[in-house]
Amino acid sequence: MQHDLMFKRLENEGCGTVLVEIDGAAFHARAGETVAAAVLAAGMIPSRTTPLSGSSRAPYCMMGVCFECLVEVDGVPNVQGCMTLVVEGMKILPQTGARHLSMAEQEMYS
Known part of the structure; x- marks a missing residue:
């Protein structure tokens, strides 16, 4: 399946961009858009x-x-x-499974 056909961006003249890294690849996200919108536009599916x-x-x-x-x-x-705006130089990776707690977090929650 080609994901680029599923999520076609609307034209937005005069919109600036920020350079982010999505799953290891450079991507020009639109300034002011969310990480989720950038992830979809970049084709990182699943996220x-x-x-x-x-x-x-x-x-x-x-x-x-x-x-x-x-x-x-x-x-x-x-x-x-969807609640986080992209910023220049941001590195975005897929969330794989459950996150791992640091030793300090483990002690705090035990």
Whole structure:
């Protein structure tokens, strides 16, 4: 399936761009757009897998309700892509399964 046909951007004259890295590839995202919109435009589908079954997921509601848009941003897992704006130099990776807790987080939650 060709994802670029599924998510065609509307023309937006005069819109600036920021250079981000999406799953290891350079991508010119539109200034002011969300990480989830950039991920879809770049074709990073799926953008995450579920912790239990490993099934594929991608941004869905685009308004912060469903949590299907979770990605890793600049080394921070579980970032809600639809609620986060892209910034120059941002590194975006797919969220694979459950995030791993640091020793400090494990102690805090135990």
